[in-house]
Amino acid sequence: MRWGRAVIAGFVFTSLSISMLARGDAQSPLRIGASLPQTGPYAGPGQNQLRGYRLCVKDANEKGGVLGRRIELIAEDDQSKAPTAVAIYERLITQGKVDAILGPYYAPVVEAVADVSEKHKMPMVAPAGATTSIHKKGRRFVFMMFSPGEVYLEGLIDMAARRGLKTVALIHEDTMFPRGLAAGTLELARKRGLSVVLVEAYPPRTTDFSAILTKVRTANPDVLAAGTYFDDAVAITRQLRELNVNPKMFAVTVGGDFPEFYQILGRGAEFVYGASQWEAELVTFRAGGLIPLARQYPGAREFVESYRKEFPGAALSYHSASGYGGCQVLIGAIRRAGSLDGEKVRDAILTMDLYTVFGAFKVDKAGIQIAHKMAMFQWQDGKKVIVWPEELAPGKPRFPTPPWSQR
């Protein structure tokens, strides 16, 4: 009996000290750490993602923060270098500088940092990871916002199959994300009865695609899909013209969606299809021309407006929206968990089934995104016109792509 009382006394003491601690914490801000390329080759999308984080934190603070604390964002420059990013996250976490983290940009960096988050059991929502292999190595603390690379070109294959096209060639950068993309696209093509006539991988930083594109010309596919980042997307499009390669549909993945793609290529970018995770105008779409989609992007209109106000003249891309959305997920999960405990926040993320400004969010047990949907656009008269999903897209693909001699 006496023993029981001692336990109770001990328990009271402990809970008192916890509540005192919590009170102490209530005065200090809750710090979220991240590293993003602010210089280097991926600074563009990286900066957009960071702007998303910043705006989300600002908006959350205006609504009272989380767990009664103000949120502070600590973001450092990793120049898209994995070792740099690993060192930054490691330092932020071990030196107690942050209470939570958000993911970096660029798949190889996300994977390297995922090991850090895993080691410290600190959940990491990764707004820029679309590589499923990252999630297939037993990691428990990394969560995907993007639709995975495997389904990036689902729209291209669907449009091609609906138009009776028969053959596909696939070229891709020989790195993690484009590899997954290639595997997924091949699978999608087979399922839809298209035969794959050529698959070619090229090393990063390739600038001369003439050998590969000559093979493509010989294979003469109906559809050419390229698993690209930005520079290769531009170079391939340019060299297709030089070598007079004329598929009926040609799509790139990352890079084709940047305004710079058209600025550099001009009319040469016409008819090129691209994949996009998110476009600001999606919010204005109506399913079947009747049912507004705005509900699937709650707050997205306001997000676009305040983004333009907060960062005048800055680029707004799906990285911005995904950054904002990823931060919404993290803060929402902390709120649901009522705690910063890694396991509890992780459990909260795993049960989430909701819409952010970026669209649907739900992950499977491995942290792979299963709810978000891709869109496909085509460059038409200098504009990115969303052409897929066809049920939602008011724009229609200009099909088939005419030979270069007739453009």
Added chain:
Amino acid sequence: MLMALVVIAAMLPFAAEAQQARRPYRVGVLNEAWAANHPTVEGLKAGLRELGLEEGRDVTFDIRFTEGKPEATSLAAAELARAGVDLIFTSNEVATLAAKAATQRIPVVFTLVGDPVATGIVKALARPEANLTGISSLTTELVPKRLEALKTLIPTLRRVFAFYHGADVPSSAAIVRALEAAPRLGLEVVPRTVMAPEQLDELLKQLRPGDALLAPDIATMDIPAVMLEVSLASRIPAVFSSELWVSHGGLVSYGADYRAQGVQAARLVAKILRGTRPQDLPVEGADKIDLAVNLKTARLLGVTVPRKVLLRADLLRR
């Protein structure tokens, strides 16, 4: 090889001439959507393609959509008539009546018309006797079934609000059917006419937990979309006229599929383009009528879907 080239070269002018001989048919399209991709239009295109009429090569479309504004419809119909299209393809009564008023000469093929005789679009279903024929969606007749579906899902349901645009004749006809059917189903149907968007916001405040909504089949002033929003945000069950709404969050629908009506109408369109007179083509009843249930929305609203509905439903969204 050389011979073959000469032969091909000699044939080319003839091929070009043959193509020029028949310019593509021009189909004018008139509906109340907010974009060119209304499902009836998508269905029409798919149906025509199956019948050998390829978009661009054999047929082109001049699509006018009026964004839920009935007052814009007459003007758009007159423009299509003036543009000299070969046929006007309409969706719903407002568009069809506007096309009828705009031309007695250009054939009109309609879809999404609930009761073409009652609304004065045709004299008789078997012999339309004018330049119009099309697909009757039977939507007015199906209103009691729609209420029944709602009641089957929620046996405790007592009160159903029906908001509709006051000037929509077919919506008024639907309300009459709903009021007739209500006592038999143990329901009170509360009709509320809306003439302006602000009014709708006011009327929505009358909703109480436990109520349900009957959405109109006409999207004037965006009323069904607003009802869908309210249904999901305030967790008020709502029944719609077609599956499209259920696939985007509506709880339940009973009625003719929009896209299927377009596909069905394509047969009439093709016949008319190839020379048959519309008055010789009887109005057809929609051939695809579905009961659709959104199980995810059911969970959100706390509705337990009875087994008999699960077995009967044509489409279940999970």
